[in-house]
Amino acid sequence: TDGTEKDAALSQQVFNRSSVNRGFMLRNNTFRNIRRYGSVIRAEHGAIVGNQSSGISDVPIVLRNEPDFWRNGLQSSDILIQGNTISDSGFTPQARQLGQIHVTLYRLGDQPSPWIAHRNIRILSNSILQWNRRGISVESASDVLIKGNTFNSDAEPSPENQSKSAIFLKRVTNAEVIGNHATDPRPHTQILQQSETENITQEEN
Numbered sequence: 001t002d003g004t005e006k007d008a009a010l011s012q013q014v015f016n017r018s019s020v021n022r023g024f025m026l027r028n029n030t031f032r033n034i035r036r037y038g039s040v041i042r043a044e045h046g047a048i049v050g051n052q053s054s055g056i057s058d059v060p061i062v063l064r065n066e067p068d069f070w071r072n073g074l075q076s077s078d079i080l081i082q083g084n085t086i087s088d089s090g091f092t093p094q095a096r097q098l099g100q101i102h103v104t105l106y107r108l109g110d111q112p113s114p115w116i117a118h119r120n121i122r123i124l125s126n127s128i129l130q131w132n133r134r135g136i137s138v139e140s141a142s143d144v145l146i147k148g149n150t151f152n153s154d155a156e157p158s159p160e161n162q163s164k165s166a167i168f169l170k171r172v173t174n175a176e177v178i179g180n181h182a183t184d185p186r187p188h189t190q191i192l193q194q195s196e197t198e199n200i201t202q203e204e205n
Helices: 004-011
Strands: 025-027 030-032 039-041 044-049 052-054 061-063 077-082 085-087 101-103 118-124 127-129 134-147 150-152 164-178 181-183 189-195 198-203
Touching: 039 044, 101 118, 181 189
Parallel strands: 025 044, 030 052, 039 061, 044 077, 052 085, 061 101, 077 118, 085 127, 101 134, 118 134, 127 150, 134 164, 150 181, 164 189, 164 198
Antiparallel strands: none
């Protein structure tokens, strides 16, 4: 076939926002040596609290949709991510460019979506160890609080000398980044990097 049927099906996805695992709790679990993602969230009014993740090949905690292959969606809202410890993860080539906690949204063609869809995301008091290029990355979101997170690494400097950002924001509006701290001897390391953002408050980082 010429792909017309597949393209039509993909472009007419409908999601029932009343059936999105509202009120979920993921608490005090251990995730270790997992191929690809640790926890994939597509829900409302939930919490990921007090979990331990290590040896996760891709992103340990990710809020995302998948419109192309699995047709899963859509955005998340009113999510608390607090008190988790993440170490030695995100080591695939793709994951090295993402946060160990990663919030994003895609459109068809596996492309970033310009829609600022995720809302009221709180990322608090997490400990991220041995991270690669980014510790926490948030894209396509509004009303975000990133507070009291710590980032530590004694990894060797990467040969490509890429900049390292403990926190990366893109297409984010109305966010507070408060009291986050990084201990990292690698060169080109910064606490916050942002692009296409609006109304971002920074304090005591």
